[in-house]
Amino acid sequence: MRRLPVYLLIDCSESMAGEAIQAVESGLGSLISFLRSDPYALESVALSVITFGNSAKQVVPLTDLTRFKMPDLVMGSGTALGAALKLFEKCMATEVMASTAERKGDFKPMCFIMTDGNPTDAWEAAANQIKSKISGRKAHVIAVGCGPDASAGKLSQITDEVLLAKDMNAETLKQLFKWVSASVATASQAVETTGDSRINIEKLPTEYIEKASKADIAKESTEDQFVFLHSKCIESKGFYIMRYKRQEGKKGLFGLGKGASYAGVAAHPVANFDFSSTESELKISADQLDQPPACPYCANSIWGKCDCGRIHCAPGNFEGSIELTCSWCNKTDRYEMGTFDVGRGRG
Numbered sequence: 001m002r003r004l005p006v007y008l009l010i011d012c013s014e015s016m017a018g019e020a021i022q023a024v025e026s027g028l029g030s031l032i033s034f035l036r037s038d039p040y041a042l043e044s045v046a047l048s049v050i051t052f053g054n055s056a057k058q059v060v061p062l063t064d065l066t067r068f069k070m071p072d073l074v075m076g077s078g079t080a081l082g083a084a085l086k087l088f089e090k091c092m093a094t095e096v097m098a099s100t101a102e103r104k105g106d107f108k109p110m111c112f113i114m115t116d117g118n119p120t121d122a123w124e125a126a127a128n129q130i131k132s133k134i135s136g137r138k139a140h141v142i143a144v145g146c147g148p149d150a151s152a153g154k155l156s157q158i159t160d161e162v163l164l165a166k167d168m169n170a171e172t173l174k175q176l177f178k179w180v181s182a183s184v185a186t187a188s189q190a191v192e193t194t195g196d197s198r199i200n201i202e203k204l205p206t207e208y209i210e211k212a213s214k215a216d217i218a219k220e221s222t223e224d225q226f227v228f229l230h231s232k233c234i235e236s237k238g239f240y241i242m243r244y245k246r247q248e249g250k251k252g253l254f255g256l257g258k259g260a261s262y263a264g265v266a267a268h269p270v271a272n273f274d275f276s277s278t279e280s281e282l283k284i285s286a287d288q289l290d291q292p293p294a295c296p297y298c299a300n301s302i303w304g305k306c307d308c309g310r311i312h313c314a315p316g317n318f319e320g321s322i323e324l325t326c327s328w329c330n331k332t333d334r335y336e337m338g339t340f341d342v343g344r345g346r347g
Helices: 019-036 039-044 081-095 123-136 170-193 214-218
Strands: 005-010 046-054 054-065 110-115 140-146 160-163 208-210 226-232 238-253 260-269 281-284 302-305 311-314 321-325 332-336 341-343
Touching: 005 019, 005 081, 005 170, 019 039, 019 046, 019 170, 039 046, 039 170, 046 081, 054 332, 081 110, 081 123, 110 170, 123 140, 140 170, 160 170, 160 214, 170 208, 226 260, 226 341, 311 321
Parallel strands: 005 046, 005 110, 110 140, 140 160, 226 311
Antiparallel strands: 046 054, 160 208, 226 238, 238 260, 281 341, 302 311, 321 332
């Protein structure tokens, strides 16, 4: 049986924390249910999932829909798009059956790349390799930039087919996965009836997703729009990610001091996280961070830094100093208000 290999490359960086990663998990489940209900897709589609955060991992090898099992999406710090592209190329080489004189191989693989930010690893060489596969008609790759911080220009160096999802909310991502589902179903019907695995990307839910324009591709990508801090609740020890957004035109704490100012906008509880990626050489001064978001577990209004270098939430109603036990290393010490550098995630 000739298969239609479909690869999903899904961004699981810390910037996806919250509504976005939940919507991706829901969308992936809906995609599987939809394709299983389509007789052409059920007959021909084989699906693989590759995730990338601080590194890339094939969490589901190329698998027939009847045997596909939903993976756990583990988040990490960073957007290792280059590693994901290299892994995709390696998986194609080992999993996609080539045609020989004796038999017909699998159809041309389809690949959907979904990312909400800029790559944080060396990705250009891998992008060139994938683009050569596309020009050699060995793969069909569509890149989807999700939200305002995705770089259409960088994605265009991977493939000419670049789409932009306008927001990162649940409804937009739901519409994105519905479109992917319909596209794969259309392609599976085409390969079963005509042997042609091309898909029509014109039929987009344009209220949510559109083709990237030349202006989108030429636009300079914006970096350092968000700062992410990794923290734990001092009571439950639950892990969460704090998201701070750049305040344009403001400097330092309350608009004073040096460096850009960032205001807290959300704190996302995270169940599955690769803690090997929480060590970062990136630092930011605490006096650049305004309006800390409350702990999502206990609603503590501020956070503190332990001598171990990690941060955790802290009660805001104290004067002078307070004795606290670090949620990471369990060391008890006295804390007081002050300014210091703190490790930040890689986005």
